[in-house]
Amino acid sequence: MTFPLDHLVFTPNDVDLSRSPLAGQIDEETYVLGAFNPGMTRLPNGNLLLMVRIAEALRTPIRDGHVRAIRWEEGAYKLDPWPLQLVDTADPRKFMMRGGGWKVMALTSLSWLLPVELDPEGRRVEAVHYNRAIAPRASYQNYGVEDARISRVGHRYLMTSCSVSPERHSTTLYTSADAMDWELEGIVLDHQNKDMLIFEGLVGGKYWAQTRPLGDLYFAYPPDSEWRAGPSINLASSPDALHWKPSDHPGIRPHAATVATARMGGGAQPVLTNDGWLTLWHGVEPSGVVGVYRTYWTLLDKDEPWRTVATQHQPLLEPNPALTEPFKDQMYLDNVVFTTGIVDGGDHWIVASGEADLACRITHVPKQAIG
Numbered sequence: 001m002t003f004p005l006d007h008l009v010f011t012p013n014d015v016d017l018s019r020s021p022l023a024g025q026i027d028e029e030t031y032v033l034g035a036f037n038p039g040m041t042r043l044p045n046g047n048l049l050l051m052v053r054i055a056e057a058l059r060t061p062i063r064d065g066h067v068r069a070i071r072w073e074e075g076a077y078k079l080d081p082w083p084l085q086l087v088d089t090a091d092p093r094k095f096m097m098r099g100g101g102w103k104v105m106a107l108t109s110l111s112w113l114l115p116v117e118l119d120p121e122g123r124r125v126e127a128v129h130y131n132r133a134i135a136p137r138a139s140y141q142n143y144g145v146e147d148a149r150i151s152r153v154g155h156r157y158l159m160t161s162c163s164v165s166p167e168r169h170s171t172t173l174y175t176s177a178d179a180m181d182w183e184l185e186g187i188v189l190d191h192q193n194k195d196m197l198i199f200e201g202l203v204g205g206k207y208w209a210q211t212r213p214l215g216d217l218y219f220a221y222p223p224d225s226e227w228r229a230g231p232s233i234n235l236a237s238s239p240d241a242l243h244w245k246p247s248d249h250p251g252i253r254p255h256a257a258t259v260a261t262a263r264m265g266g267g268a269q270p271v272l273t274n275d276g277w278l279t280l281w282h283g284v285e286p287s288g289v290v291g292v293y294r295t296y297w298t299l300l301d302k303d304e305p306w307r308t309v310a311t312q313h314q315p316l317l318e319p320n321p322a323l324t325e326p327f328k329d330q331m332y333l334d335n336v337v338f339t340t341g342i343v344d345g346g347d348h349w350i351v352a353s354g355e356a357d358l359a360c361r362i363t364h365v366p367k368q369a370i371g
Contacts, residue, residue: 001316004348005364008323008355010035010052010116010125012330021112021135022056025077026070029059033093033109033332036354038116039148039159040268040341041179047126048118048343049179050352051134051148051159052360055093057109067095069106071143072136082106091289092332093357111144112136113161115180122350122362132180140165140187141172149340150179151198151269153207158241160196160209163187171196171211173241188242195233195266198241199277199305207238208305210251210279212265221256228254233266233281235306249306252281252298258313260285260294267295267339268351275371276302276309280316280339280351293336294318295353297370310371317353317363324356333357 012032017023022030038050058079061067066081067089087095087106097104113134117127136142143164150159159174159182171189174182189196192214199208211234218229232254235247254261261283268280277300284291295317301307319337333356341352348364355361 001369003363003365005121005123005362006320006323007123007362008359009118009122009362010038010050010360011327012358013327014125014128015054015114016128016130017056019130020054020056021133022070022077022110026079028068028079030056031059033057034354034357034359035114036357036359037147037338037340038352038354038360039150040343040350040352041150041152041157042120042343043117043179046120048120048122048350049150050116050118050341050360051150052114052116053111053146053148053354054114055109055111055144055357061108062089067108069095069108069143070110072110073139073142077110080106107143107164109144110136111146111164113145113148116360118362121345121364122352129180132182134161134174134182136163137184138163138186140167140170142166145172147195147340149195149197149266149269151200152179153198153200153202153241158198160188160198162194168192169194175241185242188244189236197266197269197279199270199272201272203237203303203305207241208270209236209238209244210234210266210270210281211236211244211246226256228256228262230254231263231265233264233279247306249304251306252279252308252311254283255313258283260292260313260315261296262286263291267353268342270300270305271342271344272302273299276300277305278342278349278370280342282338283315287335290333290336292319293338295337295339295351299371316365316369317351320355320361323361324358327358331356331358337361 294315
């Protein structure tokens with residue numbers, strides 16, 4: 001499917017690392033591994049805000065027989081050297097510890113969030129607000145702050161993010177009255193619960209959210225079930241957006257009819273339409289190192305968001321290699337589009353995605369393409 005606007009609006013080349021939170025903190029050259037997976041909302045002035053994940057990595061991670069990880073601790077950034085014989089460095093984004101009874105890894109980059117202001121249609125950058133960047137502030141964030149999702153509920157902006165540390169891989173909440181000055185509220189979902197998306201409006205007087213708890217064990221559906229076992233998009237509700245109770249009802253589950261959604265998770269924050277809650281989510285087809293990531297859509301009942309009103313197996317967005325061709329020397333992944341935000345553009349939806357874990361993609365999707 002072709003779209004009226006489908007382009008990269010912000011790339012690693014647009015980041016000024018002299019204004020990074022890490023600048024002057026470590027005695028090593030760094031570079032932008034990716035500027036991607038942007039949460040998106042509309043500002044009070046009508047412009048769009050992208051909260052871009054900046055993955056800042058060491059230019060030379062391996063030195064003197066060691067691979068180094070960047071870690072924040074008590075207001076300072078440090079380098080942790082690990083002997084190469086103890087780790088697996090096959091993936092450029094991380095390294096895995098050898099041995100042990102479970103998976104343990106460290107990251108070759110540290111992520112922070114950069115507010116990037118766009119014009120109302122997402123065609124160009126109007127300002128980059130380095131002075132309002134969000135960097136680690138707590139011990140549960142010492143490997144970074146990742147993958148913001150922004151929802152506006154009433155007059156308040158709510159932003160979830162993944163906070164990464166040896167303590168836990170948790171979901172944290174930030175709140176704001178203007179989407180520029182953010183207050184860290186703390187952890188709202190505990191270990192390895194990713195892709196938390198708060199609905200843009202109350203349901204039955206409560207906040208609702210999509211969640212995606214992870215694990216390495218799933219129980220099988222019956223052989224003739226329409227569902228496939230694996231990670232699914234679950235639901236939770238809250239009286240205050242801080243304290244969340246998982247729903248007794250299942251949410252969006254991987255369908256046995258297609259392997260393209262064998263692994264899945266939330267994408268853009270659910271928005272209310274005349275036909276129900278529109279949610280964009282990612283499905284992953286097993287292939288290569290990380291699989292092929294595509295974006296799909298589902299409409300949920302406006303009063304019972306665990307009920308699916310409409311969906312389809314065909315993807316709405318697919319990876320677009322033509323967009324990243326000018327940056328092929330900087331790419332370390334392909335076959336990934338990871339949608340992270342949506343805003344109403346009138347007769348179209350303005351959709352924000354990370355492309356190839358490298359750059360920010362804006363797509364105008366005609367509303368008739370959904371439903």
